[in-house]
Amino acid sequence: MRNFPPRRIVCLTEETVETLYLLGEQDRIVGVSGYAVRPSQVRREKPRVSAFISADIPKILALAPDLVLAFSDLQADIVAELIRAGVAVHVFNQRDLAGILAMIRTLGAMVDATDRAERLATDLARRLAAIAAMPRPAPRPKVYFEEWDDPLISGIGWVSELVEIAGGADVLPHLRAHKAARERIVAPDAVRETMPDVIMASWCGKKVVPDRIRKRPGWGDIPAVRNNRIVEIKSTIILQPGPAALTDGLDAIVKALWPTNA
Template identity: 75%
Template sequence: MCRLVLMVCFPPRRIVCLTEETVETLYLLGEQHRIVGVSGYAVRPPEVRRDKPRVAAFTSADIPKILALTPDLVLTFSDLQAGIAADLIRAGLAVHAFNQRDIAGILAMVRTVGALVGAASRAEALAQGYEARLAAISAAAAGRRRPKVYFEEWDEPLISGIGWVSELIAISGGEDVFADRARQHAARDRIVSADAVATAAPDVILASWCGKKVAVDRIRQRTGWATIPAVRNGRIVEIKSSMILQPGPAALTDGLDAIVAALRETG
């Protein structure tokens, strides 16, 4: 009965976030006091690792631990957490599943999270700030040479960048060599061959392997890649996955800044 009472309160008092971008958004809105459980991947802001209990990885979650926290709202992300969401719904919890895969979706997520916690005006101001920042960076890059960029999301197999990453490359003044694949939501649909990368001849290689450190030397030593401009000129840059592979504020700030810096160094 208590759980049912909690479920209908507005704004929700006890929120579990199963991915990191909603955690960061709630902190930025000053609503972090509502968070009672987070993903183990949540690292922004740094204090979240100290202040909030971890209840999930990404495709797995400790359902009994989540239920023990008596949340009145659980925030999930994508089809990869559909099974977790279904288990929580069957247990009687309220669940909101986000599925943003591009910049417009990220901004909508920020606004939606704000609306869910009764902070719509603050969320709107935050989103408008990001929009202005994106526009300013895009304007600053206009008219410059657009280096060709290969973004590597995974190494075995090679997986190219998802939608928001490709858009951020374009905003930064680059040309994503696999922009056509970026519209594909599933990683398996963004698999590319080593030969295709070599043929694309990127000027810059940006790499962010989710959950593990990028091995730049291994990239450099791949068969047939010695003539790729990025390899030949030493333009292989790692971007931390926590900055660029979560579709939220981090990607629009630190992730974007990392791309801008990498392209600027290309000249």
């Protein structure tokens, strides 16, 4: 980066947008992902320059950013093109709760807001601890979290952790360490055999259709299906590895697990 702290930042995913707003550093943002919806004013305040795996490179370059923030190998092609154009890029790759908190602290340091970022990360960590410490009746409800429906893909690391913090038991915990979605593909029969009490679904930007889940062969005997406990968790609050997942996303999981107490 030629400038420190950077004055013109483009964010290619939503979690860095929300974090910069929470840090009071939103004036540095000159372009955002089309998926950025938090806080609500971002859609009218900031020009949209990208989807998730595609971007309007000329539009980004015209904004003259001194830093572009990206996420994961899925944006590698965009990043490579920007680097070839001489743009400074930082790629985050957080896939668990510790990584999300580290992202907040790192981004804070990058915009010279280290103290504010530390306070934000600490407050979020305390919130997680407080919710995890709440007394819940035993046994823990068994939860299957579905990130995609064709093929079936189970929840990523931070989602699995949040289910447990909320008082649930992930029925496929061994998959949480797999970063790539293709490594979390599961067979319908494998899910059925776990007999989850609650099914939570967030089809990555596509509306969840509970009836499709109910009609899967052999799934009628699953307790979650039998008891009509199929709950959509909006992807904007759970599949973004940032503050949204630790606040509204976690609250939605708690409500799905404990509807009479949430």
